[in-house]
Amino acid sequence: xxxxxxxxxxxxxxxxxxxxxxxxxxxxxxxxxxxxxxxxxxxxxxxxxxxxxxxxxxxxxxxxxxxxxxxxxxxxxxxxxxxxxxxxxxxxxxxxxxxxxxxxxxxxxxxxxxxxxxxxxxxxxxxxxxxxxxxxxxxxxxxxxxxxxxxxxxxxxxxxxxxxxxxxxxxxxxxxxxxxxxxxxxxxxxxxxxxxxxxxx
Amino acid sequence: xxxxxxxxxxxxxxxxxxxxxxxxxxxxxxxxxxxxxxxxxxxxxxxxxxxxxxxxxxxxxxxxxxxxxxxxxxxxxxxxxxxxxxxxxxxxxxxxxxxxxxxxxxxxxxxxxxxxxxxxxxxxxxxxxxxxxxxxxxxxxxxxxxxxxxxxxxxxxxxxxxxxxxxxxxxxxxxxxxxxxxxxxxxxxxxxxxxxxxxxx
DNA sequence: GTAGTCATGTAAGAGGTTACATGATTAG
DNA sequence: CTAATCATGTAACCTCTTACATGACTAC
Numbered sequence: 001x002x003x004x005x006x007x008x009x010x011x012x013x014x015x016x017x018x019x020x021x022x023x024x025x026x027x028x029x030x031x032x033x034x035x036x037x038x039x040x041x042x043x044x045x046x047x048x049x050x051x052x053x054x055x056x057x058x059x060x061x062x063x064x065x066x067x068x069x070x071x072x073x074x075x076x077x078x079x080x081x082x083x084x085x086x087x088x089x090x091x092x093x094x095x096x097x098x099x100x101x102x103x104x105x106x107x108x109x110x111x112x113x114x115x116x117x118x119x120x121x122x123x124x125x126x127x128x129x130x131x132x133x134x135x136x137x138x139x140x141x142x143x144x145x146x147x148x149x150x151x152x153x154x155x156x157x158x159x160x161x162x163x164x165x166x167x168x169x170x171x172x173x174x175x176x177x178x179x180x181x182x183x184x185x186x187x188x189x190x191x192x193x194x195x196x197x198x199x200x201x
Numbered sequence: 202x203x204x205x206x207x208x209x210x211x212x213x214x215x216x217x218x219x220x221x222x223x224x225x226x227x228x229x230x231x232x233x234x235x236x237x238x239x240x241x242x243x244x245x246x247x248x249x250x251x252x253x254x255x256x257x258x259x260x261x262x263x264x265x266x267x268x269x270x271x272x273x274x275x276x277x278x279x280x281x282x283x284x285x286x287x288x289x290x291x292x293x294x295x296x297x298x299x300x301x302x303x304x305x306x307x308x309x310x311x312x313x314x315x316x317x318x319x320x321x322x323x324x325x326x327x328x329x330x331x332x333x334x335x336x337x338x339x340x341x342x343x344x345x346x347x348x349x350x351x352x353x354x355x356x357x358x359x360x361x362x363x364x365x366x367x368x369x370x371x372x373x374x375x376x377x378x379x380x381x382x383x384x385x386x387x388x389x390x391x392x393x394x395x396x397x398x399x400x401x402x
Numbered sequence: 403g404t405a406g407t408c409a410t411g412t413a414a415g416a417g418g419t420t421a422c423a424t425g426a427t428t429a430g
Numbered sequence: 431c432t433a434a435t436c437a438t439g440t441a442a443c444c445t446c447t448t449a450c451a452t453g454a455c456t457a458c
Contacts, residue, residue, distance in 0.1 A: 002296045003445080009303050019409050032299045034292035039446065041410060064454050066409060083307040086315065087296045089322055091235035091418090094371070095203045095288045098233045101367035102210050104359045106284040111363075114287065121290055151305075154399060158305045158392050162312075165388055166302035169381040170293070176377040180370040187366055191359050198355060204417080220437050240418065242438060265426050267437060292446090408455070416447075427436070
């Protein structure tokens with residue numbers, strides 16, 4: 001049920017089309033939730049029939065129109081209810097860690113390459129998240145600015161601080177993954193060195 | 202497709218029933234993959250028809266039987282293929298982080314309680330993972346001992362090291378989450394203090 | 403005109419959750 | 431005998447992924 005709350009939360013910044021939401025949800029903008037457009041459009045329709053959002057047909061060019069969605073009072077209430085609900089934790093399911101646990105089934109070089117890919121992946125993520133946190137703290141982040149325009153000034157610091165906190169969390173996770181994979185590579189090196197000594201002896 | 206590889210990996214230690222696998226996959230034993238029995242039993246049947254595992258009917262008590270599954274050579278080959286495949290990374294989807302990003306929509310006390318729950322959750326996980334890593338390194342972990350019995354002695358150190366590495370990774374992640382939530386609580390305290398000063402002025 | 407972007411959908415299928423359902427075995 | 435554990439299933443439902451599909455608009 002988080003998809004709809006992620007969308008409602010986005011819509012508190014400004015009215016958007018499904019396309020806009022999809023953009024914010026995808027790698028390019030690196031947000032805290034991801035979803036393909038095939039999930040977004042039907043969900044917006046459902047939220048509309050449930051009264052959480054209102055759609056408005058907006059002209060684009062001469063002939064075509066697009067549907068711009070705004071959050072309704074009911075939607076805001078749903079968001080606030082969600083805020084007070086406690087979230088459960090999903091079951092542990094980490095394919096990369098699982099694979100690492102069985103690296104003995106493959107070559108040292110393959111293990112090393114998996115760990116190197118892990119580092120590359122989380123380095124990319126770390127850059128994105130650090131940049132986003134920085135853009136938020138320095139109040140350059142476009143969506144944040146739109147959000148602040150509508151919020152009372154005494155809330156600005158709080159809004160900025162919480163957004164930055166969230167991205168800091170993702171950055172911290174990325175750093176932990178990078179350090180782990182680096183220790184992993186060192187371990188693979190040691191194990192390989194030890195094996196070479198033993199086979200020579 | 203990781204469910205079947207997690208099961209194949211487990212079955213390299215020793216033959217097991219679906220019930221045994223479910224136990225290893227659940228909180229009690231705190232493994233790296235989780236799945237309910239409703240997923241395990243049908244998947245074992247599919248893996249059997251595909252030749253990845255072999256079932257053997259074993260008596261239990263007088264009347265009843267249970268099905269004990271062993272990994273086949275084909276299953277081992279599938280596992281080794283999976284080891285060389287590179288894993289993709291799932292889309293980012295973190296409900297707790299998302300909620301934290303919008304804490305301004307609720308009271309400081311609610312925000313604090315969410316973060317405290319986060320700390321409690323990852324502290325429990327950290328204990329489990331640290332204990333498991335310790336049990337592995339000191340070669341007290343029952344499943345590991347069964348696995349070592351079947352493995353050539355020169356591989357023992359490697360097997361132990363990779364298993365411990367995986368649990369270390371989960372522990373590192375848990376530590377990162379705890380530190381993040383602690384910084385979050387400090388932030389909430391600061392924001393609340395600032396707000397009090399402002400409303401008094 | 404044509405390529406890239408904007409915009410919105412549908413549908414099949416995989417993977418996972420929750421609930422329903424059953425019955426034997428074992429320890430007290 | 432009775433409760434807990436062992437053991438195995440099915441089914442409805444939800445979420446997400448991947449692919450298929452279409453068409454208008456904009457910049458060149």
